[in-house]
Each structure stands twice: as C-alpha cells, then as structure tokens.
Amino acid sequence: MPELPEVNALVEFLDQEIAGAVVAGVELASFAVLKTFDPPVTSLSGLTVSGVSRHGKFIDIDVDGIHVVVHLAKAGWLRWTDHLPDTRLKLGASNIAARVRLDRGDGPTVGFDVTEAGTRKGLAMYVVRDPVEVPGIAALGPDPLGPGFELRPLLARRMQVKRLLRDQKIVAGVGNAYSDEILHAARLSPFAIAESLDDAEIVRLEAAVQEILRSAVEEARGKPAAELKDDKRTRMRVHGRAGDTCPVCGDTVLEVVYADSSLQYCPTCQTGGKPLKDRATSKFLK
Incomplete structure (x- = not known):
C-alpha cells in the first residue's frame, strides 16, 4: 500500500510535470472508481492544473479550483507516460481505472493512468470543489510531518x-x-x-x-x-x-x-x- 513517503514523492513528481498543463480529458474505465458526480469529470476539460498536494495518503490535483482527489488504497498506483495512446479506454478492459490526458503545449499529449491490481477494489477518485468534501480527508488526523505535530x-x-x-x-x-x-x-x-x-x-x-x-x-x-x-x-x-x-x-x-x-x-x-x-x-x- 502506498503510504506517506511514496504518495509524497508521487505528488512532487506530478506537481513538477503537470502544474500549468491543460486537462485534455479524463477517461474512466471503471465507473465504480468515481465516488462523486458533481462537478462532472467532463467539466475538467480545458481547465489548467494549478498544482498538486497531499492530504495524508490522498493525492489532490487542483484544476482551476476543482479538485481531483485520488486515494490509491491497497493496490492502486499511478503510471505516468510522456506519450499517451490516442485510443480511448474501454470499460473494464484492464487494470486501468482512469486516465488523465494533459496538454503541456510542447508536444504530444502526456498524462497518467490510475491503476489497481487484484480483485479487491478500493481505489477511489473524487471530483470536488473543496478537498474537505472527501469524507476521508475531512476525518484525517494531523500529519506527522506537518508543522507543530505532537504525538x-x-x-x-x-x-x-x-x-x-x-x-x-x-x-x-x-x-x-x-x-x-x-x-x-x-x-x-x-x-x-x-x-x-x-x-x-x-x-x-x-x-x-x-x-x-x-x-x-x-x-x-x-x-x-x-x-x-x-x-x-x-x-x-x-x-x-x-x-x-x-x-x-x-x-x-x-x-x-x-x-x-x-x-x-x-x-x-x-x-x-x-x-x-x-x-x-x-x-x-x-
């Protein structure tokens, strides 16, 4: 299971790669992975990524004030590519749950797949206006590497x-x-x-x-x-x-x-x- 250090590294990597990029599209291969319906994922297209941050084990991608929040659960992962295929994802075709396409204005469409191995599915994606709308984030305790943390x-x-x-x-x-x-x-x-x-x-x-x-x-x-x-x-x-x-x-x-x-x-x-x-x-x- 990805924990704080690995999620932190993923967040730093994503922030470096996609801050300032325009969302070209979000594709779902599993409708079950998306836990929200408003705003719809289609509203992200054409918006610019403001930055990427972390809340515990949650990845938070700020897209012009709309937040794409991902929790990788036990067997989830993020697979980056510098050149995404043009073909769209098919429902249930692989271990890919979702794909995010991004245009950095300097070449082919880049982006990442959110994947999950195994049969026990726990991966979750949320599209919200405020990260605290995600129940898991709202309930989080203090971050052990945050300022003023006391155990x-x-x-x-x-x-x-x-x-x-x-x-x-x-x-x-x-x-x-x-x-x-x-x-x-x-x-x-x-x-x-x-x-x-x-x-x-x-x-x-x-x-x-x-x-x-x-x-x-x-x-x-x-x-x-x-x-x-x-x-x-x-x-x-x-x-x-x-x-x-x-x-x-x-x-x-x-x-x-x-x-x-x-x-x-x-x-x-x-x-x-x-x-x-x-x-x-x-x-x-x-």
Whole structure:
C-alpha cells in the first residue's frame, strides 16, 4: 500500500510535470472508481492544473479550483507516460481505472493512468470543489510531518500502538509498512497499549516517527513513479522480512498474520525475546 513517503514523492513528481498543463480529458474505465458526480469529470476539460498536494495518503490535483482527489488504497498506483495512446479506454478492459490526458503545449499529449491490481477494489477518485468534501480527508488526523505535530497527546488511548499509528483519524499517512518500521526503531511491541507507554518509550516513539518518515521521504524524493514500490521494499528493516535477520541485533524477524494483513517485528528488539503468536493468545507486551 502506498503510504506517506511514496504518495509524497508521487505528488512532487506530478506537481513538477503537470502544474500549468491543460486537462485534455479524463477517461474512466471503471465507473465504480468515481465516488462523486458533481462537478462532472467532463467539466475538467480545458481547465489548467494549478498544482498538486497531499492530504495524508490522498493525492489532490487542483484544476482551476476543482479538485481531483485520488486515494490509491491497497493496490492502486499511478503510471505516468510522456506519450499517451490516442485510443480511448474501454470499460473494464484492464487494470486501468482512469486516465488523465494533459496538454503541456510542447508536444504530444502526456498524462497518467490510475491503476489497481487484484480483485479487491478500493481505489477511489473524487471530483470536488473543496478537498474537505472527501469524507476521508475531512476525518484525517494531523500529519506527522506537518508543522507543530505532537504525538504525545494522541497516545492517551487504550488501544494497541500499532493500530493507533495506522488509524488515519489519529495520525494521517502511516500504514502497515511504516508502522512496523517505526515500532522497530522505537523498540516497542506492536501490541503495547498506547496509554501505558512510559516517558522513555514515548520519547523513543516520537523520535522514530520523525526519523523513519523523514528519511523515507528523502529516499523517495525524485525517483520515478515506476521505481517507488521496489525502492520502498529495499528500505524495510522488518516489514515484509519475516524469516530474515534483524539488521540491528541479528535475531530472526517474526510475523503475526491476520485475516487480511500481517505485521513483522523483531522479538529481541521489541518484545524482550518473546514471540507474539496471534491476537487471541499473545499477551500485550510492552
């Protein structure tokens, strides 16, 4: 799933490529992906892109005051091309959900496809006059890289710290992968209860949030969209690395599997050497 660092890189790339370009058209290959009807997508044609920004994991393309907002969900992605084919998209013909054509006035039509792999569809596109009309944006918690962000007040909840970090209404932009990486850097169990963390643990967690996310943003910056997924995987220390050796202590990275996801952690670094079996049988370890 694209998270804050990858979405931030996509936003910076798009802003550089399309700010000032004129929308030549928006084509839908899946009507289900569009969650709004007013303004219609046809109203975008002929308007100029003012800029591109990010709200948590949402991409916001400002087109003369009308906002095209995209949430890539679990398996969505953005595929850029410097020369789009002239043929129009056909409904349901591929993993392409939508295509945005742009005229920069310097050659062939450029643009991007919004794609989604797999059968479980969660990709969403909105065309709105104000980004806060998108329910997910209206409900977002503070951005961890935003000015004045404070994690400590957000921890006064009786919930697992892993779940807290992933809850977009509490902290915007962090998902499964970076929450694993943050907790590993902070030397905390994913099952630790947020409100029970002591002062030293909170200090480590606050530092880890900033260190992991800022480092990932810098690593992703400037890379082509096609390289961001693989680049993200190579930077993970524990996430997606069950069975590998922890780069910090040399222990084996372990995994907890859920119905539709999983988490990875190092028992030596994070749980005092004790394995976490599953939610039903594991103790909430600090």
